[in-house]
Amino acid sequence: MTQHKRWRGARRANGMTTGRTMGIACGSTGVIAGVVSGFIAGVLGFGGIAQADDAVSLGEIAVQAPPAVVGMPGAPSVIREGTALFAHQDGGTLGAALSGLPGLDSTWYGPNSNRPIVRGLDGHRVAIELNGMPSFDASAVSYDHNAPVNPLSLNKIEVLRGPAALRYSGGAAGGVIAAEDDAIALRPVTGISGRVQLQGASASRRLATATSVDAGNGLYALHVDGFASHAGNYAAPGGYAGPSLVNGRIDNSGSAQRGGTLGFSLTGERGAVGFSVGQTRDRYGVIVDPATTIDMRSTNYALKAERRQVADWLNSIRVSINHTNYQHQELDNGVPATTFLNRGSSVRLDLNSDALGMNWDYGLQYTGFQFSALGDESFLPVTHTRQWAGFAVGKGESGRWHYSVGTRVERVSVASDGEGVSGVTRFGTAQTQRSTPISASLSLAYEFAPNWQAITTLSHNERAPAFDELYANGPHDATAAYELGNPNLSRERSQTLEAGVRWQVAESKFSATGYVSQYQNFIGLMGTNQCRDGDGAVVDCTTADALPEFDYQGVRARLVGAELSTQHPLAQWGGQTLSGRLTANALRADNLSAGEPLPRIAPYALTPALIWRSGAIAVELNTPLVARQTRVPATDTAGVTPGYALVNLRASGSFAPPLGNGRVGALWYVSLDNLTNRTVYAATSIDTMRLLAPKPGRSLNAGIQLAF
Numbered sequence: 001m002t003q004h005k006r007w008r009g010a011r012r013a014n015g016m017t018t019g020r021t022m023g024i025a026c027g028s029t030g031v032i033a034g035v036v037s038g039f040i041a042g043v044l045g046f047g048g049i050a051q052a053d054d055a056v057s058l059g060e061i062a063v064q065a066p067p068a069v070v071g072m073p074g075a076p077s078v079i080r081e082g083t084a085l086f087a088h089q090d091g092g093t094l095g096a097a098l099s100g101l102p103g104l105d106s107t108w109y110g111p112n113s114n115r116p117i118v119r120g121l122d123g124h125r126v127a128i129e130l131n132g133m134p135s136f137d138a139s140a141v142s143y144d145h146n147a148p149v150n151p152l153s154l155n156k157i158e159v160l161r162g163p164a165a166l167r168y169s170g171g172a173a174g175g176v177i178a179a180e181d182d183a184i185a186l187r188p189v190t191g192i193s194g195r196v197q198l199q200g201a202s203a204s205r206r207l208a209t210a211t212s213v214d215a216g217n218g219l220y221a222l223h224v225d226g227f228a229s230h231a232g233n234y235a236a237p238g239g240y241a242g243p244s245l246v247n248g249r250i251d252n253s254g255s256a257q258r259g260g261t262l263g264f265s266l267t268g269e270r271g272a273v274g275f276s277v278g279q280t281r282d283r284y285g286v287i288v289d290p291a292t293t294i295d296m297r298s299t300n301y302a303l304k305a306e307r308r309q310v311a312d313w314l315n316s317i318r319v320s321i322n323h324t325n326y327q328h329q330e331l332d333n334g335v336p337a338t339t340f341l342n343r344g345s346s347v348r349l350d351l352n353s354d355a356l357g358m359n360w361d362y363g364l365q366y367t368g369f370q371f372s373a374l375g376d377e378s379f380l381p382v383t384h385t386r387q388w389a390g391f392a393v394g395k396g397e398s399g400r401w402h403y404s405v406g407t408r409v410e411r412v413s414v415a416s417d418g419e420g421v422s423g424v425t426r427f428g429t430a431q432t433q434r435s436t437p438i439s440a441s442l443s444l445a446y447e448f449a450p451n452w453q454a455i456t457t458l459s460h461n462e463r464a465p466a467f468d469e470l471y472a473n474g475p476h477d478a479t480a481a482y483e484l485g486n487p488n489l490s491r492e493r494s495q496t497l498e499a500g501v502r503w504q505v506a507e508s509k510f511s512a513t514g515y516v517s518q519y520q521n522f523i524g525l526m527g528t529n530q531c532r533d534g535d536g537a538v539v540d541c542t543t544a545d546a547l548p549e550f551d552y553q554g555v556r557a558r559l560v561g562a563e564l565s566t567q568h569p570l571a572q573w574g575g576q577t578l579s580g581r582l583t584a585n586a587l588r589a590d591n592l593s594a595g596e597p598l599p600r601i602a603p604y605a606l607t608p609a610l611i612w613r614s615g616a617i618a619v620e621l622n623t624p625l626v627a628r629q630t631r632v633p634a635t636d637t638a639g640v641t642p643g644y645a646l647v648n649l650r651a652s653g654s655f656a657p658p659l660g661n662g663r664v665g666a667l668w669y670v671s672l673d674n675l676t677n678r679t680v681y682a683a684t685s686i687d688t689m690r691l692l693a694p695k696p697g698r699s700l701n702a703g704i705q706l707a708f
Contacts, residue, residue: 071502071511073443073455074395074404077175078104078159086705087652087669089151090199090208092229092257094128094177097151102511102563102583104159105602108682109143110693111204111234112255112284112294117684118159119515120559120587120601121174124466125492128177129168130300131184136324136344136369137298141380141468142476143686144288145328145340148280148298149179150259152197152210152227156180162457162498163393163406163441167350167361170389170408170439171463173494173517182214183223183263183276184304186318189216195707203673203699204253206231221267223276226260233285237697238677244287244692252285252292253693273305286330287693288480293331300324315359318350330375330477337376338477344369358396358403365389371467374422377534379474379483381427382417383467402445402453410437412464416471416487426473426536433470435491437462451505455513457498465489469523469552475534480688482532483525484551492554494519500563507579510566515559522557522591524598525550527635527687548637548688555593562586567611581609581622588631596633600684603629603643617653624648629683638690641683647675660708667705674698 070079078101080088088097095106095114105117118126128135128147139147151157160168160176168176194213200206208229215222233249244250258281265274278300286292306318328340350363367387373380393406415432419425441459448454465486472485500513531546533539539546567581584606589598609622628643652669656662673696674680680695 071455072453073162073402073445073457074164074393076158076164076178077161078102079156080158081156083652083654083667085151085154085157086197086667086703087650087671089154089197089210090201090206090701090703092150092152092206092208092231092255094147094149094151094157094179097154097157098159098177100583100607101159102513102565102585103561105684106682107143107600108685108693108695109689110250110253110287111231111696112253112282113139113144113146115139115143115147116159116177117602118161118174118177119517119561120589120598122600122684124463124469125172126174126177127165127169127172128179130179131181131302131304131320131322132168132178133302133320133322133348134324134344134346134367136300136342136346137326138328138340138342138371138373140466141340141371141373143689144286144294146282146284146294146296148259148282148296148326150227150257150280150282152208152229152257153181153212153225153259153261153278154179155182155212162443162459163395163404166391166406166408166439166441167393170410170437170461171492173459173461173463173492173496181212181225181261181278183225183261183278184274184302185214185216185221185223185263185265185267186272186274186304186306188218188267188269189214189221189265190218191215193708195705197703197705199701199703201231201699201701202235203696204231204234208257216265216267219267221263221265221274223261223263223265226258228258229256231255235697235699237674237679237694239679240694240697242691242694250287250693252290253287255282255284257282257284270309271305271307273303275301275303277301288689289477291333292337292477293334294328295331296326296328298324298326313353313355315352315354316350317352318348320346320348320350322346330377332376338373338378339375340371340373342369342371356394357398358394358405360392360394362392363390365391372422374424377475377477378422378424378427379476380468380472381422381424382420383471384413384415384417385467386413387411387464400447404443405441407438407440409439410464412437414464414467414470416467424474427471428473431487433465433487435464437464437491452501452503454501455499457496459494459496459498461492461494461496463492463523465492465523465552472552473536475532475547480547481550482536482547484549486552486554489523489552489554490521492519492521492523494522507577508568510568512562512564514562516561517559519555519557519559521554522598523552523554524557524591526553526555526591526594526599527633527637529635548635555591557589557591557593557598559587559589559598561588576612576614579611579613581611583607591633594633597631599633599636600686601629601631602684603627603631603641616655617651619651620649622648622650626680632683632687636687638681638687641681641690644678644680646673646678646680648673649675657706664706664708666707669701669703671701672698673701 093114158178210227212225261278263276282296302322326342372382391408395404418430443457496517498515502511531541564584604627629641650671677698
């Protein structure tokens with residue numbers, strides 16, 4: 001393996017601050033604030049807040065969505081919650097929390113930065129929402145940036161595609177990751193409920209704990225949650241001998257995370273208003289450079305107000321507002337080097353009505369944020385993104401037919417300050433790009449036989465180029481590359497056709513789906529086969545400290561894939577059941593303009609599993625089988641990614657502990673991951689990082705959760 005090169009440019013005294021405070025459409029925001037305050041006054045002033053008799057209980061510990069809902073038109077494509085989410089929270093990232101689900105992978109920049117990939121699509125094509133609002137972070141800009149949404153604080157994660165995704169984004173052709181933590185209660189809460197959990201993993205010496213409590217009297221509701229975790233350098237698998245290996249572990253891969261949220265609501269049968277404040281702090285090492293540590297902090301303020309049963313024609317109206325202050329510093333031996341700042345706000349109006357035999361969610365949304373990446377290794381100027389959007393998503397059914405339709409129209413402005421106050425001359429003059437993306441989707445399901453549905457979805461997605469795709473120009477330490485944006489990029493446009501069948505009877509289920517996406521202008525970060533120095537001059541790639549050049553290009557592209565998931569009881573005896581499960585994924589992604597594969601695509605994968613259940617206890621043996629990824633572009637410096645076979649063993653269950661007079665329930669799990677200590681590389685990792693960060697070696701993991 002080639003030793004990784006890291007560029008260290010001369011330190012610059014300028015460029016560390018934006019030199020300008022953000023002003024996100026002050027006039028528009030003021031008007032919206034007036035409307036919002038009037039709406040809240042209406043909720044509070046017309047009898048909408050009253051003590052409810054049918055209080056909501058939040059004490060369930062293993063909630064599962066009805067099988068007939070998930071994956072149907074207008075509903076989430078995937079849901080992970082309850083027991084399944086608890087068993088996948090200990091990774092500390094959204095990518096880890098969704099691992100193992102059909103069509104889902106992750107960017108794997110080591111265990112600390114692991115963003116979801118949906119059907120081969122990542123970055124700005126996969127939106128992350130928290131409680132229905134944008135997360136405002138930097139995770140789509142670079143693979144080393146973790147999203148400030150920690151699974152330890154969540155109750156549910158949904159993956160939305162097709163019409164359902166258009167409520168939140170038109171450009172998220174891969175899908176929307178919708179996370180929920182119930183910080184703001186919109187239904188009455190009575191009594192006290194919550195959960196306390198503790199988890200650990202031997203490979204990383206990780207210990208994590210989380211607590212969540214909800215309390216209310218039917219009128220007032222209070223939510224408090226908090227989490228903390230600490231992990232050291234993770235154990236390398238057997239046989240790994242790369243340059244990141246130090247004393248049997250991957251150097252600079254440890255982390256420390258903590259955070260919490262406080263929410264308060266005034267609730268009633270017909271309305272609610274509430275607010276929340278949440279903060280996340282994440283400090284972790286960057287494997288690509290032992291001297292680099294990332295210090296990330298994010299503070300989020302949110303307000304929601306809802307009025308139900310508004311009129312005969314209007315079921316509900318909801319206003320949501322959030323504001324986030326996000327800062328991410330790359331520390332060089334503890335000294336701030338490059339600082340990423342994202343200050344963003346969003347205001348959203350949602351209405352729900354019944355019309356034309358369908359139920360409709362529709363509304364307006366404004367989003368604005370200021371982003372910059374300045375400092376010793378500046379590669380992004382100060383940028384300003386503004387977006388107005390209108391959307392409508394409807395769903396209904398008639399006889400054996402279920403259907404959903406959606407559309408979203410956006411007006412997007414992305415401006416760069418250029419050299420501005422940063423003093424970085426390569427950022428050039430100030431400039432602005434404006435575009436009007438229009439997206440639409442239709443999904444149909446037909447029950448052609450008892451318990452069998454055929455489902456088809458047709459989507460057209462458009463996305464405005466993002467600020468980094470337009471204006472990046474500089475060395476990016478975390479990717480060990482020189483990144484170049486293209487201010488002349490046009491809208492990304494794609495058409496996707498998906499078709500499949502699904503069947504379920506009791507514990508037996510089967511789902512098979514095929515899809516094809518055609519892109520007229522797929523915006524990707526592509527290698528160019530040339531190199532630059534830290535100041536941007538083109539140099540020979542054999543020059544000391546030369547950086548490979550990656551630039552954002554718009555190319556024609558096609559993605560063709562298939563997913564399979566099936567589970568069926570194999571034998572039953574004496575209250576015990578042995579079931580078999582099989583999941584499979586296949587994806588081929590091509591850059592049609594260059595006549596070569598798209599980069600960072602997961603290879604074919606097949607995972608058989610055996611599951612034994614007896615009462616509340618389940619034991620699962622699964623063996624992921626992943627093919628070699630030979631389809632890589634010519635510029636991929638890591639080349640072919642080897643295939644592998646893993647063996648994982650997991651036991652889980654529930655019980656009633658002898659405390660709380662029967663009001664306390666408990667979940668637990670124990671697992672042995674990578675039982676054979678196999679060396680595994682992720683084909684979805686960026687090539688400058690891939691061979692430095694294998695997946696962890698053999699690990700014993702365990703967790704327990706008490707819910708009351």
